Amino acid sequence: MKISKKLSVKYGISVRSAKDYIHEGLVTLNGAVVRKDTDTPEENFLLKLPEKLKIDPKPYLLADFGGIVFFDKPAFMHSERHRLDDEPTIQDIAENYDADLTLISRLDYMTDGVITAVHKDLKVILQSKTYLAVVCGEMSESITIDNIIDADKRRKVRVSDEHGGNRTIFIPIIYSNGLTLVQADMEKATRHQLRAYLSHIGFPILGDTLYGGTEHTRIMLHCKSTTVNGFTAESRLTVNFSDFISK
Numbered sequence: 001m002k003i004s005k006k007l008s009v010k011y012g013i014s015v016r017s018a019k020d021y022i023h024e025g026l027v028t029l030n031g032a033v034v035r036k037d038t039d040t041p042e043e044n045f046l047l048k049l050p051e052k053l054k055i056d057p058k059p060y061l062l063a064d065f066g067g068i069v070f071f072d073k074p075a076f077m078h079s080e081r082h083r084l085d086d087e088p089t090i091q092d093i094a095e096n097y098d099a100d101l102t103l104i105s106r107l108d109y110m111t112d113g114v115i116t117a118v119h120k121d122l123k124v125i126l127q128s129k130t131y132l133a134v135v136c137g138e139m140s141e142s143i144t145i146d147n148i149i150d151a152d153k154r155r156k157v158r159v160s161d162e163h164g165g166n167r168t169i170f171i172p173i174i175y176s177n178g179l180t181l182v183q184a185d186m187e188k189a190t191r192h193q194l195r196a197y198l199s200h201i202g203f204p205i206l207g208d209t210l211y212g213g214t215e216h217t218r219i220m221l222h223c224k225s226t227t228v229n230g231f232t233a234e235s236r237l238t239v240n241f242s243d244f245i246s247k
Contacts, residue, residue, distance in 0.1 A: 003027065003045060004037045011047055017083050021047055047084070055088045057097035062233040067119045069094065069101060070226065070233030072112075075218050079106035079115060090115050105129075105226065108192075110207070113223025113235040128227045131184040131194055132173075132241060134220035135203035136213055139172040139180045145197050149190050156210055157192045159200040166190065168197055174245060179206060181245050183224075194221060220244065 007018035007027065019037055021027055027034045028046050062070040071090055073079065078089040080103065094101045094117040101117040104124060113131070118124060148165040151157040168186040175181075180203065184194055192211075198204055199211035207216030222241040225234040 002037050002039050003034060006043065007045060007047060010045070011084065013084060020083070049085050055093050055096055057093045060090070060093050061097065062114065062236070063231070065231040067122045068228050068231050069097065069117045071115050071117065072235050072237055073107050073115045074237065075110050075112040078109055079103065104228070105189075105223075107223055108195075108219065108221070110219040111221045111223065112237050112241065114226040114233055115223070116226050116228050116233075118228070125229050126187075126227070127229075128185070128187045129189065130224045130226075131186075132222045132224050132238070133182045133184060133194065133198060134206045134244065135180050135182050135198055136178065136206055137180065137203050138175045138178075139170065139182055139203050140175075141172065143170045143201055144168070145170070145201060147197070147200070149193055149196060151191045157190070157196045159196050166193060168193065170198070170201075170203075176245070181242075195219075 003022060004015045004018035007013065007021065008015045022034060022037050025033050025035060026048050028048060029042055029044060034045065060071045062072050071093060073090045078086060080091045081089050091103055094103060100119050102120050103115060103117050105116045107113060107115060144167065146163050146165045146167040148160045148162045149157050150160055166186060166188045168184055171183045173181040173183055182203070195205055195208050195211050204211050204213035206213050206220040208219045209215055222238065223235060224238050225232060
């Protein structure tokens with residue numbers, strides 16, 4: 001078995017990340033650095049990484065309903081750890097707050113707002129979300145879409161012509177200078193759902209160049225509120241996000 005595969009099993013990381021660590025000289029065997037991903041019977045490989053930083057979860061905590069915990073994710077923070085040496089993520093913050101928590105929602109790196117974590121034995125019965133997005137173009141009336149999304153092994157997901165997907169309602173709030181502030185209401189989501197849907201109907205999100213949006217300092221998408229099993233939390237970052245419109 002190759003070293004990368006052994007590291008993947010031992011440390012719970014992807015084989016791709018393991019290969020990167022090998023090439024970066026972070027893997028040792030009996031004290032010697034290993035730089036080639038070869039087949040070997042050896043087992044005692046070690047991955048040298050800096051200690052994980054402990055982060056105070058309080059600034060990110062929105063509400064704790066005893067089994068359902070809501071956090072506020074800022075833009076430019078990952079929801080989950082992709083590499084063991086990544087900067088702190090919401091996943092780390094949730095685990096620091098309560099080791100029994102697992103994330104049931106995620107946001108893209110440049111998207112901010114509410115993320116939910118629940119105790120591992122809790123059954124999620126009902127979930128709904130409200131997002132805000134600044135889109136390119138003038139949306140003059142509400143639009144409902146439920147096209148199925150193909151997100152399998154795609155960096156950019158594809159919206160099909162087939163219906164029966166996650167029903168999403170887009171409601172225009174205000175239009176100015178070629179941009180519309182839109183509210184999106186939904187119950188379930190797949191990866192990049194809002195980004196792909198808005199692009200599909202001709203209103204790509206400002207900053208979302210992957211889906212045809214105009215360049216900006218970030219993707220202007222924000223999870224305003226989330227409800228799980230009847231418990232709701234609203235992001236404290238909503239005001240900051242909306243400040244963009246007033247400017």
